[in-house]
Amino acid sequence: MKAFLGSIVAGLLLALPLAAQAGNVTVKGSDTMVILGQRWAEEFMKKTPGTKVQVTGGGSGVGLAALQNGTTEIAMSSREMKDAEKTKLRTRYNTTGVEIPVAKDGVTFYVSESNPISALTVEQLRGIYVGDITNWKQVGGADAPIIIYSRENSSGTYVFVKDHVLDGEDYVASAQTLPGTAAVVNAVSKEKNSIGYGGAAYAKGIKELKIKKGNEEVAPSAENIKTGKYPLSRDLYFYLRNKPSGDAKTFIDFALSPEGQAVVTKVGYFPVK
Numbered sequence: 001m002k003a004f005l006g007s008i009v010a011g012l013l014l015a016l017p018l019a020a021q022a023g024n025v026t027v028k029g030s031d032t033m034v035i036l037g038q039r040w041a042e043e044f045m046k047k048t049p050g051t052k053v054q055v056t057g058g059g060s061g062v063g064l065a066a067l068q069n070g071t072t073e074i075a076m077s078s079r080e081m082k083d084a085e086k087t088k089l090r091t092r093y094n095t096t097g098v099e100i101p102v103a104k105d106g107v108t109f110y111v112s113e114s115n116p117i118s119a120l121t122v123e124q125l126r127g128i129y130v131g132d133i134t135n136w137k138q139v140g141g142a143d144a145p146i147i148i149y150s151r152e153n154s155s156g157t158y159v160f161v162k163d164h165v166l167d168g169e170d171y172v173a174s175a176q177t178l179p180g181t182a183a184v185v186n187a188v189s190k191e192k193n194s195i196g197y198g199g200a201a202y203a204k205g206i207k208e209l210k211i212k213k214g215n216e217e218v219a220p221s222a223e224n225i226k227t228g229k230y231p232l233s234r235d236l237y238f239y240l241r242n243k244p245s246g247d248a249k250t251f252i253d254f255a256l257s258p259e260g261q262a263v264v265t266k267v268g269y270f271p272v273k
Helices: 002-015 034-047 060-069 083-093 122-130 156-164 181-190 222-227 246-256 258-267
Strands: 024-029 052-056 074-077 098-106 108-111 119-121 147-151 176-178 194-198 210-213 216-218 233-240
Touching: 024 034, 024 060, 024 246, 034 052, 034 246, 034 258, 060 074, 060 083, 060 156, 060 233, 074 246, 098 222, 098 246, 098 258, 108 181, 119 122, 122 147, 147 156, 147 181, 156 194, 176 181, 181 194, 222 233, 233 246, 246 258
Parallel strands: 024 052, 024 074, 119 210, 147 176, 147 194
Antiparallel strands: 074 233, 098 233, 108 194, 210 216
16 A cells, blocks of 8 residues: 555656756746856755756746746746736736846847947947948948847847847848857857847957947946946846745755855856845
8 A cells, every 4th residue: 555655656746847846946048047047056056965956048938938837946037027928927826926136237239359340329239230220331330231140039138139229129130040149159259240149248259349328438347237337237037936935945045145146256247236
């Protein structure tokens, strides 16, 4: 009888989603945050043997969808949750979710190191990405067509740029979408007439553009991002269905601790505390 009950319990455990199993925490979503999430998980698992934290990317939209269908316990997102996503959570779980800012970032536009352009206004960036500006000479650069790189539409960074730079307009059809910020940086570093965007942590080997505001040029520096002076500063989030508990709470507490926020700085983002 005991063996029979044991097999039933084992069967029930196997039937539970991974996010609900004791000793496991699932984290899914933003590609901008995936390296940060993996570093947090590595350090956390060293401190808490027996607890497994599984971190995967796919984009903020993918992570938030996983939160809605119950296949992840924590969603990583580089944008705020949309009203439609909150409605889906409310319909299924009678909650609009819990939002926890865990790091700060500044969306940065990159060009080739050989490009003479070092700063653009938000309006000029909008013009490039909606297709009104097609040649670098229109913004003071060389007479060369602009090659545009973007992120896929499941990316939180894609949505952030559409909302805060394009004012909700659609990206020009010629923009080439790439599967992650690292891929954008790699493409821009190889194409001298290109432009792309992504998180500050990936801005290596290419030139980061400053944002022109009147006579001032604001760099995506740590200080400007932390104070919000840089106009494209943003928070990076964890989202949960309900108030965190158990292993998920312990993991989040670690991410927000001085040790966890030091990991944020090491990865290249900026602490929230």
